[in-house]
Amino acid sequence: MGDWIRVLIVDDTEDTRTNIRKILSFESRIDIVGEAANGFQAIDMACKYKPDIILMDINMPDLDGIQAAERISLKCPTASVIMISVQGEHDYFRKAMLSGAKEFLVKPFSPDELIQSIIEVYERNQKRNIQVYANQVLGQGYVQSPKIITVFSGKGGVGKSLIATNLAVGLNQLHKKVVILDLDLMFGDVAAMFNLKVKETIYHVVQEIDRLDAESLLPYLLETKSGIRILPAPIQPEQSEMITGKHIEKILRLLRETHDYIIVDTPAQITDPVLALDQSNFTLLVNTLNVPVLRHNRTVLEVMDTLNYPTDRVRLIINRADLDTGVKPKDIKTALGMEPYSLLPEDKYADLSINRGEPLLEMKPNSRWAKQMSKLIEQILAEDDRQKSESWTKRFLWSRKRA
Ligand SMILES: Nc1ncnc2c1ncn2[C@@H]1O[C@H](COP(=O)(O)OP(=O)(O)OP(=O)(O)O)[C@@H](O)[C@H]1O
Ligand SMILES: [Mg+2]
Incomplete structure (x- = not known):
């Protein structure tokens, strides 16, 4: 230039x-x-x-x-x-x-x-x-329209945060602009999983929410070495109480303006902020081969249905899918009425990676877990393209009808 x-x-x-x-x-x-x-x-x-x-x-x-x-x-x-x-x-x-x-x-x-x-x-x-x-x-912003991907489960400890953080790493490696929103407002640990010290959090953002626009929100975000942005959960759990679904809607709207992907990590409860995630393009519902987990997630699907939440955007992930627990991946379809979308294996370095604050995709890029994760990302990107061309087709047909 x-x-x-x-x-x-x-x-x-x-x-x-x-x-x-x-x-x-x-x-x-x-x-x-x-x-x-x-x-x-x-x-x-x-x-x-x-x-x-x-x-x-x-x-x-x-x-x-x-x-x-x-x-x-x-x-x-x-x-x-x-x-x-x-x-x-x-x-x-x-x-x-x-x-x-x-x-x-x-x-x-x-x-x-x-x-x-x-x-x-x-x-x-x-x-x-x-x-x-x-x-x-081009009109309506189909250019690189940002995607919101929520990682959820009705039960805790199933690997939501591990999946959310590595999903962000993988997309970032593909040169997407990625931000992680940590909605596990009480016990969020996304920042720690990148070994980052938290200064400002969503609590501070919410205090200024009426004055913020997409650009003035940026200074509140943490940034990892590789350029992934993070909006951390509050440091004190009681600070989470004032954060509402309305706040989350605005935060998502602002983050969309400056990122290609918004990855949302969540608590294992359907809270008011979590309900704001009906705007997600995908909800990755994380399961392990564990009966209580499947039971809770069936309830989650039922609640979503009752709330008219778009369940066609839900994708089932089975984490630790190769463990011998008596439940088989093929039993998932029976339990939840949906085929699994992706199977992620047990990985003996998962804890080490979390403790060190170094994502698995970077620490063990050749592991089976990392490879499956990369496949999952490819699947999501492929769906993205499909969604995009579907909307183009729809708009094309629509404009022809009007002409
Ligand atoms: N594929 C895996 N192989 C081995 N360990 C795993 C795997 N996935 C998750 N874990 C371990 O399970 C524990 C919980 O993972 P993680 O914190 O990602 O779950 P979570 O669903 O976010 O939990 P919470 O509900 O507490 O936020 C961690 O100790 C993690 O190392
Ligand atoms: Mg978590």
């Missing part, structure tokens, strides 16, 4: 502006379209010169960087704001993101960091514009 990046510099100190100008003069792709000394000037110049990037000092007299960014995002939203601050506190970061800023730089930064962030924000925005355009042209 050899096009120019148009930059506006906003800072109340002339020295700083001169410094930034000097740094940017070394990058041939960057064109400085102006300098503003305060928030009001910044808004004027942003609308007049239509910069791609605005480097915005957060602390300025009169109208500060946050207020200016808020107004710019409404008045001339094509400009991406990079907020610059001496403070690195989280509160500042969050305020900046809520104001619509796309990036947050803490002083002092190196010339390289500055140039790099400008280029990254610019390219990200270009991609987004192309995507938005494609969605508009």
Whole structure:
């Protein structure tokens, strides 16, 4: 991409502006379209010169960087704001993101960091514009429409979290943008299964829920080394009480805008938040070859039926399917009225992988479990394509009928 990046510099100190100008003069792709000394000037110049990037000092007299960014995002939203601050506190970061800023730089930064962030924000925005355009042209968002996959079971300890986390790993390896929503609100351990320390959780998201949009939600998400995002469950179990199905609906809606797949891990109860998952494209109902598990899951299917939940989206998974328990995989059809969709074997490294915080698909990619898991992912992707072409066909027929 050899096009120019148009930059506006906003800072109340002339020295700083001169410094930034000097740094940017070394990058041939960057064109400085102006300098503003305060928030009001910044808004004027942003609308007049239509910069791609605005480097915005957060602390300025009169109208500060946050207020200016808020107004710019409404008045001339094509400009991406990079907020610059001496403070690195989280509160500042969050305020900046809520104001619509796309990036947050803490002083002092190196010339390289500055140039790099400008280029990254610019390219990200270009991609987004192309995507938005494609969605508009193609109408209803069938382009890469994100999939919600819920992993559920009427009984605990059957491998839901193991499956949810590895499903995310596998999809991520296929270059999908994946987020895991941990809806096991009392005892969720998705973050721990990636050996990540939790700071903010769904509890904090819900407190800001009315103010959040797809982008300002992103800073709340944890990210694994390989780039999977996680919205963790609350740290204190009592914090889960205030989270409702309505909240989950909004969170899903926002996560859909920025991801290809949303994987939802769940508790073994049908709670209000779990009921919001009737939007799922797939529900993987996890079983083991264990009579109480099958009995509970039969009840789950009956409850779904009563609630008019789309049971045609349910897929049965049998985990630890090769264990000799007296129940055979073929008995599943009799018990649950559905063929199993995927059989995952016993894996002696499952506990080690959970304890180490290293997903099985990465730790033992050649194991039978990992191979079956990859097959399961292929099956899901194939169904995806089928769903997509079905909706295309439906739309095609529909438009012909109207014509
Ligand atoms: N295929 C498997 N082979 C061996 N052990 C397994 C397998 N699947 C799960 N386990 C083990 O079973 C235990 C429960 O797994 P996991 O935490 O994924 O289940 P869960 O359904 O999420 O449980 P909970 O309801 O408590 O959230 C873990 O110790 C895990 O290592
Ligand atoms: Mg679990």
